[in-house]
Amino acid sequence: MVFGMLAGFTAAKSDVLLSEDEIAQTLLHGPWPIEYGKDPSNRVSGNLEAIAFGKALFSDPILSRDENMSCASCHDPEYGFSDALPRAVGQKLLDRNTPSLMNLRSHRWFGWAGGTDNIWAQSIDPILNIDEMGHDAESLRSAIAGSTYPQTYGKLFGDISKHAPEDVLVNISKALAAYQETLRTGQTSFDRFRNALEAGDLTTAGTYSDSAQRGLQLFIGRGNCAFCHSGPAFTNGEFHDAGVPYFITETRVDEGRFGGLKAIKQNPFTLAGDYSDDPEKTGAWAVNQVRFQHSDFGTFRVPGLRGATKTAPYMHNGSLKDLAAVVDHYNAINMERLHVDGEAILQPLGLSPQEKNDLIAFLESLSDDGS
Ligand code: HEC
Ligand code: HEC
Structure with a gap:
């Protein structure tokens, strides 16, 4: 009792x-x-070899034309894959903060303004951005072809010497995406x-x-x-x-989502485009349906x-x-x-x-x- x-x-x-x-x-x-399952737009999503390849690429300065920075320079594991700086520093001070790369699959849009709708397309951005890694598809292809990677690349995607530069760019980004998808926070x-x-x-x-x-x-x-x-x-x-x-300087504003919509409408690497590996084009409805609205100006993606x-x-x-x-x-x-x-x-x-x-x-x- x-x-x-x-x-x-x-x-x-x-x-x-x-x-x-x-x-x-x-x-x-x-x-x-x-549990998100594989990303249908990325044929190497969930592939262990691609994840290992993506991980190696992620911290390799070969992805920058001057070999002076890697993805990990800004996305440092110690800081949840961000960099502890207010705004990122590439070849110069950039306009935005480096976001964490944890739990990426919980998003539909990527970047603060949602300029892309998938992880591999978002990974292409810094490689080509002149203020970040500064490659073009041609120079990236030569850098990869002249490295120790062609064998691994070949096993996953086929003979690099037969691939157009844009295809190499997309394949490299898909390996990077396969790795980044695995970055998850726990209970x-x-x-x-x-x-x-x-x-x-x-x-x-x-x-x-x-x-x-x-x-x-x-x-x-x-x-x-x-x-x-x-x-x-x-x-x-x-x-x-x-x-x-949303003022960056007294005279310059960050348009936020408004600018992101402009970017995504011109982006050839969306879920609706030819570079998606998904024959069903799952998720493409979102990018097909977005419309410009004045209210998008100065809005930013809600962080997790x-x-x-x-x-x-x-x-x-x-x-x-x-x-x-x-x-x-x-x-x-x-x-x-x-x-x-x-x-x-x-x-x-x-x-x-x-x-x-x-x-x-x-x-x-x-x-x-x-x-
Ligand atoms: C110079 C610093 C810098 C480098 C180098 C860099 N990033 Fe980023 N990353 C950023 C910034 C800043 C953003 C936010 C971009 C925006 O909103 O416009 C970002 C955003 C992202 C996002 C979107 C995250 C989200 O939550 O939507 C991904 C994915 C990403 N980067 C992957 C990469 C990969 C892969 C590389 C290497 C190929 C790379 N980054 C190299 C600074 C960097
Ligand atoms: C109207 C939608 C909205 C509401 C309500 C809201 N937030 Fe936010 N939150 C955002 C957006 C959007 C951002 C990013 C803003 C930016 O970067 O300009 C943000 C950013 C943040 C961040 C920073 C995350 C990072 O990685 O930078 C934290 C923390 C946060 N909010 C916590 C809160 C808390 C706590 C509350 C309630 C008191 C709250 N939010 C209410 C939309 C919202």
């Missing part, structure tokens, strides 16, 4: 602060990880909490800190964060204005929030130095800066210092997977 009461007491002590409705919303942020204390709630195991759920739970309540509740940072990867995959200034503790500074221009600065930004959001109609979803939150710490504790609980 006494033991029974004690057991009941222990269960009741298991400190789950959430209401039924909050629990239902929390479950929507998992389960994690998601965190948030996931253990979420899974325990799903299983009705309130004792395990109670081990998630009260502070993180209160932060989660703010995230799905008053903060409205989950409106954009939704689902298991904490992004709706779309483009929004989060009140970050898993692994974010490693990828400071934040936002498309790296203007916020840490998660506390991000929380302060949302807390005191400048409504005048919100130029996009209909983004009234963001309001100054008036959080207390305790509430700010709670929100940070919650964000940190999306990153403690030990990766």
